[in-house]
Amino acid sequence: MHIIDIIEKKKNGFALSKDEIEYFIKGIVTEDEEKKIPEYQTSALLMAIYFQSMTSEETAYLTNAMVQSGERVDLSEIEGIKVDKHSTGGVADTTTLILAPLVAACGAPVSKMSGRGLGHTGGTLDKLESIEGFNVIQTIDNFKKIVNKTKISVIGQSGNLAPADKKLYSLRDVTGTVNSIPLIASSIMSKKIAAGCDALVLDVKTGNGSFLGEISEAERLAHAMVNLGKAAGIETRAIISDMNQPLGKAIGNALEVKEAIDVLNGSKDSERLKAVALELGSLMLKLAKIADEKTAKAMLQKAIDDGSGIAKLKEMVIAQGGNPDVIDNPSLLPTAKNIIELKSDKSGYINSMDTKSLGRAAALLGAGREELTDIIDHAVGYVMECELGEHINAGDTLCAIHYNDNRNLEDAMSLIKNSIHIEKSKNKKSKKLIYKII
Amino acid sequence: MHIIDIIEKKKNGFALSKDEIEYFIKGIVTEDEEKKIPEYQTSALLMAIYFQSMTSEETAYLTNAMVQSGERVDLSEIEGIKVDKHSTGGVADTTTLILAPLVAACGAPVSKMSGRGLGHTGGTLDKLESIEGFNVIQTIDNFKKIVNKTKISVIGQSGNLAPADKKLYSLRDVTGTVNSIPLIASSIMSKKIAAGCDALVLDVKTGNGSFLGEISEAERLAHAMVNLGKAAGIETRAIISDMNQPLGKAIGNALEVKEAIDVLNGSKDSERLKAVALELGSLMLKLAKIADEKTAKAMLQKAIDDGSGIAKLKEMVIAQGGNPDVIDNPSLLPTAKNIIELKSDKSGYINSMDTKSLGRAAALLGAGREELTDIIDHAVGYVMECELGEHINAGDTLCAIHYNDNRNLEDAMSLIKNSIHIEKSKNKKSKKLIYKII
Numbered sequence: 001m002h003i004i005d006i007i008e009k010k011k012n013g014f015a016l017s018k019d020e021i022e023y024f025i026k027g028i029v030t031e032d033e034e035k036k037i038p039e040y041q042t043s044a045l046l047m048a049i050y051f052q053s054m055t056s057e058e059t060a061y062l063t064n065a066m067v068q069s070g071e072r073v074d075l076s077e078i079e080g081i082k083v084d085k086h087s088t089g090g091v092a093d094t095t096t097l098i099l100a101p102l103v104a105a106c107g108a109p110v111s112k113m114s115g116r117g118l119g120h121t122g123g124t125l126d127k128l129e130s131i132e133g134f135n136v137i138q139t140i141d142n143f144k145k146i147v148n149k150t151k152i153s154v155i156g157q158s159g160n161l162a163p164a165d166k167k168l169y170s171l172r173d174v175t176g177t178v179n180s181i182p183l184i185a186s187s188i189m190s191k192k193i194a195a196g197c198d199a200l201v202l203d204v205k206t207g208n209g210s211f212l213g214e215i216s217e218a219e220r221l222a223h224a225m226v227n228l229g230k231a232a233g234i235e236t237r238a239i240i241s242d243m244n245q246p247l248g249k250a251i252g253n254a255l256e257v258k259e260a261i262d263v264l265n266g267s268k269d270s271e272r273l274k275a276v277a278l279e280l281g282s283l284m285l286k287l288a289k290i291a292d293e294k295t296a297k298a299m300l301q302k303a304i305d306d307g308s309g310i311a312k313l314k315e316m317v318i319a320q321g322g323n324p325d326v327i328d329n330p331s332l333l334p335t336a337k338n339i340i341e342l343k344s345d346k347s348g349y350i351n352s353m354d355t356k357s358l359g360r361a362a363a364l365l366g367a368g369r370e371e372l373t374d375i376i377d378h379a380v381g382y383v384m385e386c387e388l389g390e391h392i393n394a395g396d397t398l399c400a401i402h403y404n405d406n407r408n409l410e411d412a413m414s415l416i417k418n419s420i421h422i423e424k425s426k427n428k429k430s431k432k433l434i435y436k437i438i
Numbered sequence: 439m440h441i442i443d444i445i446e447k448k449k450n451g452f453a454l455s456k457d458e459i460e461y462f463i464k465g466i467v468t469e470d471e472e473k474k475i476p477e478y479q480t481s482a483l484l485m486a487i488y489f490q491s492m493t494s495e496e497t498a499y500l501t502n503a504m505v506q507s508g509e510r511v512d513l514s515e516i517e518g519i520k521v522d523k524h525s526t527g528g529v530a531d532t533t534t535l536i537l538a539p540l541v542a543a544c545g546a547p548v549s550k551m552s553g554r555g556l557g558h559t560g561g562t563l564d565k566l567e568s569i570e571g572f573n574v575i576q577t578i579d580n581f582k583k584i585v586n587k588t589k590i591s592v593i594g595q596s597g598n599l600a601p602a603d604k605k606l607y608s609l610r611d612v613t614g615t616v617n618s619i620p621l622i623a624s625s626i627m628s629k630k631i632a633a634g635c636d637a638l639v640l641d642v643k644t645g646n647g648s649f650l651g652e653i654s655e656a657e658r659l660a661h662a663m664v665n666l667g668k669a670a671g672i673e674t675r676a677i678i679s680d681m682n683q684p685l686g687k688a689i690g691n692a693l694e695v696k697e698a699i700d701v702l703n704g705s706k707d708s709e710r711l712k713a714v715a716l717e718l719g720s721l722m723l724k725l726a727k728i729a730d731e732k733t734a735k736a737m738l739q740k741a742i743d744d745g746s747g748i749a750k751l752k753e754m755v756i757a758q759g760g761n762p763d764v765i766d767n768p769s770l771l772p773t774a775k776n777i778i779e780l781k782s783d784k785s786g787y788i789n790s791m792d793t794k795s796l797g798r799a800a801a802l803l804g805a806g807r808e809e810l811t812d813i814i815d816h817a818v819g820y821v822m823e824c825e826l827g828e829h830i831n832a833g834d835t836l837c838a839i840h841y842n843d844n845r846n847l848e849d850a851m852s853l854i855k856n857s858i859h860i861e862k863s864k865n866k867k868s869k870k871l872i873y874k875i876i
Contacts, residue, residue: 007614011488040477044613047485050449175482176445 003027003041011048018061025065025164039171046168046177054182059224060231062182066190067232069164073196077144080109083284084197086188088212088221089121090205091359092246092384094273096124096154097260099281101312104152105303106296108288111147112154113195120209120359122256122368125156130254130333130378134322150315161194179211185224189232199235199287201280202226206435207244209355215240215435222438237283240435241276245353245388248273252367252381254333255402261330264310272387272433279434334379336402342382342413347393349426350386354419361419364412365403380404382416389431392422441465441479448486456499463503463602477609484606484615492620497662498669500620504628505670507602511578511634516585518547521722522635524626526650526659527559528643529797530684530822532711534562534592535698537719539750542590543741544734546726549585550592551633558647558797560694560806563594568692568771568816572760588753599632617649623662627670637673637725639718640664644873645682647793653678653873660876675721678874679714683791683826686711690805690819692771693840699768702748710825710871717872772817774840780820780851785831787864788824792857799857802850803841818842820854827869830860 001023010016016024024045027037054062075082083103087093096114104110114124114136125136136156138146146153165187172178192200202225205211206218222238229236241247248270250259263274282296291299303309314327326332362368366377382401386392398420403409439461448454454462462483465475492500513520521541525531534552542548552562552574563574574594576584584591603625610616630638640663643649644656660676667674679685686708688697701712720734729737741747752765764770800806804815820839824830836858841847 004612004614011485011614038477040481040609041613043478044481044485044615047449047482047489048614051485051489171478174442175479176442176449176486177482 003037003045007041007045007048010045010052013052015055015058016061021058021061022065025062025069028167029069029164042168043171043175043177046172046175046180046183049183050177050180053180056224056227059182059186060228063186063190063193063228063232066162066164066168066186067193070160070162070194072194073140073161075111075144075196078109078111078147081198081288082109082111082147082196083199083201083288084112084192084195085201085203085280085284086192087203088184088188088205088210090243090247091120091122091209091355091362092248092251092256092273093122093203093205094127094248094250094256094260095203095277095280097127097257097313098263098274098277099284099300100152100154101264101316102277102300102303102309103281103284103288104150105308105312106285106290106299107151108285108290109147110152110154110284111143111197113157114154115157120356120363120368122251122253122359124154126376126378127253127256128154128322130257131317131326132323132332134317135320138320146316146319150312150319152312152316153319154316157191157195162190165190181212181217181221181224184211185221185228189225189228192229193232193234197234200229200237201283201287202236202238203276203280204238204240205243206240207242207355208353209243209246209359219436219438222436226438235287237287238438239276239279239283240438242433242435243355245355246358246384247276249384250381251358251362251384252365252402253376253378254335255381255383258330258333261310261313261327264304264313266304275433279437283437336379336404338403340401340403341397342399342401342416344392344394344396344398344422345417346422348391348422348424350388350390350392350420351423351427351429352421353388354421357415357419361412361415364408364415365401366408377404386420389426391426441475441483445479445483445486448483448490451490453493453496454499459496459499460503463500463507466605467507467602480606481609481613481615484610484613484618484621487621488615488618491618494662494665497620497624498666501624501628501631501666501670504600504602504606504624505631508598508600508632510632511599513549513582513634515582516547516549519636519726520547520549520585520634521637521639521726522550522630522633523639523641523718523722524630525641526622526626526643526648528681528685529558529560529647529793529800530686530689530694530711531560531641531643532565532686532688532694532698533641533715533718535565535695535751536701536712536715537722537738538590538592539702539754540715540738540741540747541719541722541726542588543746543750544723544728544737545589546723546728547585548590548592548722549581549635551595552592553595558794558801558806560689560691560797562592564814564816565691565694566592568695569755569764570761570770572755573758576758584754584757588750588757590750590754591757592754595629595633600628603628619650619655619659619662622649623659623666627663627666630667631670631672635672638667638675639721639725640674640676641714641718642676642678643681644678645680645793646791647681647684647797657874657876660874664876673725675725676876677714677717677721677872678876679872680870681793683793684796684822685714687822688819689796689800689822690803690840691814691816692773693819693821696768696771699748699751699765702742702751704742713871717875721875774817774842776841778839778841778847779835780837780839780854782830782832782834782836782860783855784860786829786860786862788826788828788830788858789861789865789867790859791826792859795853795857799850799853802846802853803839804846815842824858827864829864
């Protein structure tokens, strides 16, 4: 078998065989110099896959080969049906911090491995690290113990899971081959399958703040992932949710933790964020066989009302070494030295937002990173005070910016202003939040 | 400017600007580690170009940037209009060895830089090196002196011509991005423009022994190259000729030199080879303003009939250090130890040949190379004794194989046999030799 023949085959639009895909993935991770596939051939194949796509069989072979390229976590010691959740990434998407404690409070074990923020998107690990002492690095043994005891733990991806995906992803990132449905689907699902969950709920984002703009593409991605999950024996559901504006109000790590605490305490200020969290949470409860969907939503709301959700978050913080006082008193979270309100120059309707740029503006303030090695400032970010469809007057506050140094402040402010499009007449675009449940 | 943005732009089907293409080419050849574009990004861009192609403007920018990446030979010291000739590569394509002496004998200076064989195709330099002592490596100064004195010299590409093309080509070869019209056109034309000719005749091959199978593709390539030549101030003509069977009878270096000598001596055995050589030669004489096309063909025939062509070949051999006796007595060429006749198993019509495999069979015998560093055996190869459309009986000779060791003999024999398709009824496919003159 030769990689050049595999590239030509895909380039010419043919489906690759299981053997060919396994040969490719083994060639990526091998240490044997003779068998190693050079990056220039890998990237050529990735670009050919971008153009010619992959059948569902090929995508399943690819996913499986990536799972096989590393370890697979065994979570069988955790009692109950372990349901994981994954979002394809967006701005102000703090659903995990809300739904994980609620689902756990309702009795389903939540053993979640999360990621870090990159580019315009945030990451749950960074948010949790805003809590003084909170340790996202745990051994798998400890992780299992915590979940068995408290029903909840959120940690960083541990061990050598799907190393082929890691190599492929870092190459895709610099070769323009990120937005390919089979490549995204296999990347996400290989990590989730290797992480050892029993069931999985996916939040596939659509809109200008997501990696896939079109709803039709998001739908194809969702179906691809649901099929991959099922093929691996993992019951998988997906929702397609809107990312044409930040989901929550807060963008920035500590600010988002505070918003999550507020929602768990019953705040009604973050309607959209809460709605998506409850939708995903109820699917999780359903897959965990705790309740049917309707009962599930009521159960989750009850966990807010009776305080069991926020208590569960506190339990997790304690179990992972964090300062539990932060949960009772969010003002103990890191705070920025300065707050400035950004005012609107114009009057009119907010007809659209460039959501990706809104995410980048937070990164400019120091809340996010361009490279995985960048250091972030947990305190900074901003809190939106407007949303799509709203009428606004010149002089009204668009958002409150929390910043520590003003190096990029002006750039961030003008980026935010330019990303919120205010027009005289209101457009009639639908403002749907959840497009589909799959 | 970032290469990732250039990749995305091409991937999404947009035309690249002159600046972007120059940035890319400079990034390929630079020694500056910070500005160097890694091969994995280059190959991703090449694959994107394969799928999205390039406009004629982009192709011209690319060609020009590759010319600028290295030296440009100045041949102005050679008197007269210097016409070069290039073939896109085929099997048993010995036209250069026939037309170069004939054109020179008719008074046009022939200053030709040639290449080596690779894969299933042969190369003029390898053929010339079958002649004892013949030196294809000459300084540019010597090259000019030889052409001014004898009107003819054929040497290897000298100096640092289009180094960007060299890098791109070696990457295309291993990443499945060879058969892209803008990439082929710019690769050929950048080298030809840098080599300093005044006018150029191209032989674009079509059929199963060529790099581009379809006539329509060959035509697009021919037009692309003619336009690039004109844009660079080089009058350029092209023919599209058939490569659905070997052009000459001999496949293998010394065997092809002998066939060329035979044609120059008036042999009528190699009709197709001679016809293509005279067609190309007459275009060269026309571009050199020696004659119009009709007169040109008669002049070339006269140079065969009066022996001035073969005398010119001898002059070149002497000027480049070769043994001139070889021209009078081709049995002085290297000969293989053994000759075996390959017989047909079947009776019927030769309806098609797999020409690429026929070229590979010669390489298997040692006449060609897989890698540019492979050492070849000038003596070996085979001489076809049949052609397309012919009726043949079981037991008739298909070809005479000249070989030195029998390591790959059986493989080569069965490859040749399987590549000559004999069927009961004669097919009516046209057996055109020259499809078009552009």
